Amino acid sequence: MTSGEGEAKGGRTGRRPGDAGTREAILDAAREAFGRRGYTSASLRAVAAAAGVDPSLVLHYFGSKQALFVAAVDLPIRPREVLPGVLAGDPAGAGARVVRFFVGIWDAAANRGAFLALIRSAVSDEPAARMLHDLLTADGPEAALRDLGFPDPELRAALVGSQLVGLAFARYVIRLEPLASADADAVATLIGPTVQRYLHGDLPVPTPEERP
Amino acid sequence: MTSGEGEAKGGRTGRRPGDAGTREAILDAAREAFGRRGYTSASLRAVAAAAGVDPSLVLHYFGSKQALFVAAVDLPIRPREVLPGVLAGDPAGAGARVVRFFVGIWDAAANRGAFLALIRSAVSDEPAARMLHDLLTADGPEAALRDLGFPDPELRAALVGSQLVGLAFARYVIRLEPLASADADAVATLIGPTVQRYLHGDLPVPTPEERP
Numbered sequence: 001m002t003s004g005e006g007e008a009k010g011g012r013t014g015r016r017p018g019d020a021g022t023r024e025a026i027l028d029a030a031r032e033a034f035g036r037r038g039y040t041s042a043s044l045r046a047v048a049a050a051a052g053v054d055p056s057l058v059l060h061y062f063g064s065k066q067a068l069f070v071a072a073v074d075l076p077i078r079p080r081e082v083l084p085g086v087l088a089g090d091p092a093g094a095g096a097r098v099v100r101f102f103v104g105i106w107d108a109a110a111n112r113g114a115f116l117a118l119i120r121s122a123v124s125d126e127p128a129a130r131m132l133h134d135l136l137t138a139d140g141p142e143a144a145l146r147d148l149g150f151p152d153p154e155l156r157a158a159l160v161g162s163q164l165v166g167l168a169f170a171r172y173v174i175r176l177e178p179l180a181s182a183d184a185d186a187v188a189t190l191i192g193p194t195v196q197r198y199l200h201g202d203l204p205v206p207t208p209e210e211r212p
Numbered sequence: 213m214t215s216g217e218g219e220a221k222g223g224r225t226g227r228r229p230g231d232a233g234t235r236e237a238i239l240d241a242a243r244e245a246f247g248r249r250g251y252t253s254a255s256l257r258a259v260a261a262a263a264g265v266d267p268s269l270v271l272h273y274f275g276s277k278q279a280l281f282v283a284a285v286d287l288p289i290r291p292r293e294v295l296p297g298v299l300a301g302d303p304a305g306a307g308a309r310v311v312r313f314f315v316g317i318w319d320a321a322a323n324r325g326a327f328l329a330l331i332r333s334a335v336s337d338e339p340a341a342r343m344l345h346d347l348l349t350a351d352g353p354e355a356a357l358r359d360l361g362f363p364d365p366e367l368r369a370a371l372v373g374s375q376l377v378g379l380a381f382a383r384y385v386i387r388l389e390p391l392a393s394a395d396a397d398a399v400a401t402l403i404g405p406t407v408q409r410y411l412h413g414d415l416p417v418p419t420p421e422e423r424p
Binding site: 038155158166169170171175176186187197204 | 250253331332334335341342344345348349366367369370371373374375376377378379381382383385386387388389390391393394395398399401402403405406409415416417418419
């Protein structure tokens, strides 16, 4: 609804190009469009129309469709910055803390649109998939684990990512019960030990193999 | 490419409506269309055109768009039928066997299109999400675990599903290394213990909670 209301709220009421509200209206419209149609299908023109602004203004603010996408699905947290805090403290409870933190972020309805836009676009579009890849590696958890001195940060980040993305898919996209309705603490109790082993367990590092 | 070749291979070469090849050409075109555009956006007319047949023939064979989708993403295995065989034998190795089996099915390139079509459609379309939900619950792993007498089959199936869907996402969609290039045995060694705990571990069953 946010984007649909963009014109009534913004474009016709004298909002000037410099207004922070215009930028936010464009981002709302972009999240809606990328979430609904995916990265490739959502056009800058449609985003601009939904936000009630001229397409040139979208380019003025963001420079390119890719930059708009990155800004629109901008994660409300910086894994590289927040993970050290989450992992600080008793190492034995690190897995459960990561899961509880992750679920807490997703459960905040305001964030879910951006996450779903990212996952939806990543599944259908190669550029978005590459962006999600980078967000989980060089720009995200992998970098955080490397900063913190974890051995094999690439492997551990990939394993943690596989469980957390799958949890998001099960809980928020296909809503598998009882995972969909469980509270964050219950989910952390169930899935925390998995993340704990991926973070701190003794793991064999696989060697790459060519697959068909 | 399969669907693009459909017309040249099929519709113009005297293939009769009863031919099994026509049905296959429609299914190939449907997998391509659902995989690329998602369930809602892919039209029966476009599928028919790609397969080189009249739209009425698609309805003749499949009855409805939903039935065509179910047939197109038809999993090459029946979880309810194959899981008992995979779980038979040493219970301590069940988790690793499930992961190795799952990766083996996905690694077969011929199956990947159907799986990706299902995941892509599920992420963008409510009807497809409901179908994937049912495939993982009443019609799939949950039913298999129930048949086999596992306690809390709904919870265990949801947890196994969350890890395996996330693994597929990490390995095949965003291609997180080293998971993307590891062989099936290595992946089973890394992720098997997770599935093992979800299948045979002592798990607290969460009580549903209202979330905002």
